[in-house]
Each structure stands twice: as C-alpha cells, then as structure tokens.
Amino acid sequence: MANHTLTLAIMDAPYEAAASTTAFRIIESALRKGVNVNVFAYEGAVSLTMKDQAPHANPVKGTSVEEEEHPTTKDLVAALIALGQASPKLTWVNCGLCVDERGAGHWIDGVKRGGPADFFKMASESGNTLVIPTR
C-alpha cells in the first residue's frame, strides 16, 4: 500500500535545470494517485513561485506571446496547487531566508513561508522524502 504523504526538497531556480520539470511531473503524478505532497523549496527553487513572472514573445521564432503559449513556472506551480487544494493536499513551503536574499517574496496564492524546521517536520510526518539537488 502506498504511503499517503511524499515530501520533496527542490533547489533549482526557474528555467535553469531539467530537474524542476521532473519534480513537477512527480508532484502531479503523486497527487493524481491520491498521495499528499509536501514541497520544501530551497535556494533557487523559491523563485519558481514569483508572482511577477511574465510570459514573453519570441523574436527568434517570430512568435507573439499568444502564439508562444508559454506557461511560466508560477503557472505550473499554480496548476499543481489547484490539483492539491483539498485531498490529496499539496503543501508548498518556500525557505524564508532563501526568499529574502533573492527578493522572491511576492508569490502566488497557496504558498507558505517556512524553514528547515518545517522541512524536518514534513519529512518526519511523511512516508518518504526525495531530495532533488541542484548542480
């Protein structure tokens, strides 16, 4: 029988590494399977939820914003939060000190501020924890 809660720690800033999207895919799959998910966003990952992210046209490709249809990472996280509103639940915690030094405090709804103690608590209360490091 599957554990009912999975905790992930992620670190990569938006648009810098393949691991961010893989993490999103793992989260989506777990939620779809009814598993609660905790995310501790550490270091650059706190910028995934920045509300001021804006899509852009692509002059190299000659496409407009509309034609690009390019979701920003905050859109992807918002979609995951919508999937995990109730049961299963997605809890997204941004590391507060990481937020402060990056100026990433203006974030989308559904995100909380926290710290290592929150990560430890979430991990302690989960069936398993997966750390996805940065390089």
Next chain:
Amino acid sequence: MKILNIVENAYRATLEEQDDTVLWLSRALKGAGADLSVVLRGNAVNYAVPQACPELKLGTAAIKHPARPHEDLAKLRAKGANVYVVQEDLEDSGIGTERCVADAIPISRARLVDLLMEHDQVWHW
C-alpha cells in the same frame, strides 16, 4: 528517523551565500532535532581540509565572511552529528588524511554502503 546527508558538490555559490548551503541546512536540521549524519564525497571531500578563503572586494561591496566549511564540520560534530569523508575520494583528490580535520572520519566506499543501509532516509545533495 535517522537521516544521512550526502554532500557531493563543493563550492557551489559558497562565496555569494557565505556558507555551503547543504552544510548550513544540516546544522539547521540538527538544531530542529534531526538525528543526522553527514558524508562528504566527490569534490566535497575538500571541505575536510583546513582552508581560509580570502575576502572578495567588488567595488564598494565586499564578501567579508566567506564560507569556512571545515569549521562547519566541527560545528556539526559539536551538535552531535557524525561527519564522514570518503577515503577513496580523498585519495583520488590527492589529499592525505593527515591534511584533514579530525572532525571528519575517513570511511571506505564500502562503509558508505553500510551507512545507506543503517539510515532511514538518504538525501544526496
């Protein structure tokens, strides 16, 4: 829950952060009550060597308190964490154990496998 933090990737943003952020997180987790051990492998074995990064001045700004990872190992030990360094990775790096701080206990790669089995969670950073 026994946690094994494996640190592999050294000097990543340690100047900007004035810390190695995984050693920092390890100390914070210990402070939060975690039963935690740390293993240095790969190029992170260099953290076991005493080192003194110079200050960095950029115009009027300065990084005055760069990370001192070997001291962080001592602080982890002081909090009760076991700190290990992989012997073969030291050898591959040309570092004799006599160069290393006593806070990092040399272990073989085979012993690292034991540690994976002895801990409930293995977090490879």
Next chain:
Amino acid sequence: MAGEHYVFIESRDPFDSADTGFVSDTAAALRQRGAPVTVFFVQNGVLTTRAAARGSQIPRLTAAGVTVLADDFSLRERGIDAREMARGVRATPIDALVDLITEPGTKAIWH
C-alpha cells in the same frame, strides 16, 4: 534493514558527470548484500540507455540483478527508440517511479 528497496534516480550522463559510476557501484554493492535495487534513468540519464552508448553502466546494473527503468517521457524527448535501447531496460512512465518511492520501506536517492 531487512525488506528495504533502494531506488536510485539517475539524472546524469557520462558527458556531464564523471560520477555516473557511483550509482552502479553502490547499486551493485547493495545487491550483493541482498537488497532489492532499482535504478530509474531520467532526463539526460536516459542518453546512456542506447545499447551502443559507450560508458553506459547499464550492462553492469543488469548483470548485478538491478531493475533498470527509464522515464518514457525523457526517452521520447530525446528521440530514443525502443529498438536502440540496451537489453534489460524498461521504459516506464513517471507514475512507476512515484509508485516505487511511495511504497513503505523504500529509500529514494537522486543522483
């Protein structure tokens, strides 16, 4: 500890990391000690699933009795066809990884 399953998620390939031997060394050692082990290749890690890829750890893993899986999305993203893949590698969706790491007694290690 008895009954534990080790799941390594290998995201690296030999061109971007000299450390790809770590997973196969550790996985083989755990298998020698009787532990069930799975390696799930993802992202650029799947580049080594081609049978003709040099430096691939897959033959060593399969010989050691490790279950070898590859993320089908990563494979498709990189145009890796089933016919060119090494023997013993099974393409699976990410759901299979989630099933593995949410099973009690599993240790999940990202590399």
